Amino acid sequence: MEGLVFHVDVNSAFLSWEAAKRVSMGEPDLRLIPSAIGGDREKRTGVILAKSIPAKKRGVKTGEPVGMALRKCPELYLARPDFRLYEKCSHSFMDICAEYTPIVEKYSIDECFLDMNGTKNIYPDPIATAHEIKDRIKRELGFTVNIGIGSNKLLAKMASDFEKPDKVHTLFSHEIEQKLWHLPVRELFGVGASTADKLERSFILTVGELARLDIGILHSLVGAKLGDYLHNAANGIDDSPVLDHPEKAKGYSNSTTLENDVTGVEEANKILLALADTTAARMRADGARAHCISVTIRGNDFRDRSHQRKLDEATDITTEIFDVCRSLFSELWDRKTPLRLLGVALTNITYDEEVQMSLFEDERKEKARALDKTVDSIRTKFGSATIMRGVTYKSSLDVGKKHKAQMENMKKD
Numbered sequence: 001m002e003g004l005v006f007h008v009d010v011n012s013a014f015l016s017w018e019a020a021k022r023v024s025m026g027e028p029d030l031r032l033i034p035s036a037i038g039g040d041r042e043k044r045t046g047v048i049l050a051k052s053i054p055a056k057k058r059g060v061k062t063g064e065p066v067g068m069a070l071r072k073c074p075e076l077y078l079a080r081p082d083f084r085l086y087e088k089c090s091h092s093f094m095d096i097c098a099e100y101t102p103i104v105e106k107y108s109i110d111e112c113f114l115d116m117n118g119t120k121n122i123y124p125d126p127i128a129t130a131h132e133i134k135d136r137i138k139r140e141l142g143f144t145v146n147i148g149i150g151s152n153k154l155l156a157k158m159a160s161d162f163e164k165p166d167k168v169h170t171l172f173s174h175e176i177e178q179k180l181w182h183l184p185v186r187e188l189f190g191v192g193a194s195t196a197d198k199l200e201r202s203f204i205l206t207v208g209e210l211a212r213l214d215i216g217i218l219h220s221l222v223g224a225k226l227g228d229y230l231h232n233a234a235n236g237i238d239d240s241p242v243l244d245h246p247e248k249a250k251g252y253s254n255s256t257t258l259e260n261d262v263t264g265v266e267e268a269n270k271i272l273l274a275l276a277d278t279t280a281a282r283m284r285a286d287g288a289r290a291h292c293i294s295v296t297i298r299g300n301d302f303r304d305r306s307h308q309r310k311l312d313e314a315t316d317i318t319t320e321i322f323d324v325c326r327s328l329f330s331e332l333w334d335r336k337t338p339l340r341l342l343g344v345a346l347t348n349i350t351y352d353e354e355v356q357m358s359l360f361e362d363e364r365k366e367k368a369r370a371l372d373k374t375v376d377s378i379r380t381k382f383g384s385a386t387i388m389r390g391v392t393y394k395s396s397l398d399v400g401k402k403h404k405a406q407m408e409n410m411k412k413d
């Protein structure tokens, strides 16, 4: 029996969300003028993260430097990114989607898959249902989406990409030949630029040509694994399930977009401590420990950088995690670029029973564990705002201060 999956994709998400917010406050609609999200107009730094259709018509491209975009379109209106707003809008539209099926997979901040297989009795007409979802998002939240309807995730995703904005498209198995096969190979989901180059050099130009290509030849071109994927994808075959949440937490992470740019180590360390603490608490609640810790920073150039460290022994202790975070951060940051975002991730998770504590495990570690337990239990009872770790970790922050003082002394010397 043929499956039924919807793929919901917000049209120029960051720009639409900023525009919808402004329209709700009675301001002009950014979607109707050449406008873009990203960078700094005066300093002409940063890159374009999203653009309006009028800006697109003027040649403005996502990912290009702001300076270049302004040369093509001097009257381009630039709005600053607002990741808090994006998170909020992302939740809001996915909440509407979740009213139609219990299985919603968040694919990215502005895209989700809906498993509609179990809903055929309640919603017998999938096209009408997709229109209803699309129109409700537009009416209630003020921005438009495309919805692709397909027999599986791959076809639904390809369908949502057809014509934009504010459209519903279908791509069922019986429509593959008519709707999918004329597309250039590089538009097929999962075909990267280098694979596309390789295929085009062998005169495989359309998805249809790829679909009908002898599998042996395809294997010799791109290898067996990718070859099998491409053969299936071009023929519309995909059996990956819509996952309402990742099977088992692969890790725990938390990040924060900073209201004001952070420019000092001490300030950054305080934020890292809060992140390490809240992330570790979630992990402890699941009885898990991490073998790997990573820190991500985003400068005001919107470039993300991260470093990670593998530990010999898995940990769930906040102080240990924070110490690693602090050292990763000091390796990462050039102490010049103002910071827009800080993030901490705990991965390589183990759920083993508590490791037999080594006889030589020092008292300090036991005390730290006991402290974490106390903090966690108070937090569970009274909410997360009740406890500030700052005082407890004053000593670690002082180390940072000392280090800073030393650095300054060295400079003086």
Ligand SMILES: [Mg+2]
Residues within 6 Å of the ligand: 009, 010, 011, 012, 013, 110, 111
């Ligand atoms: Mg989108």
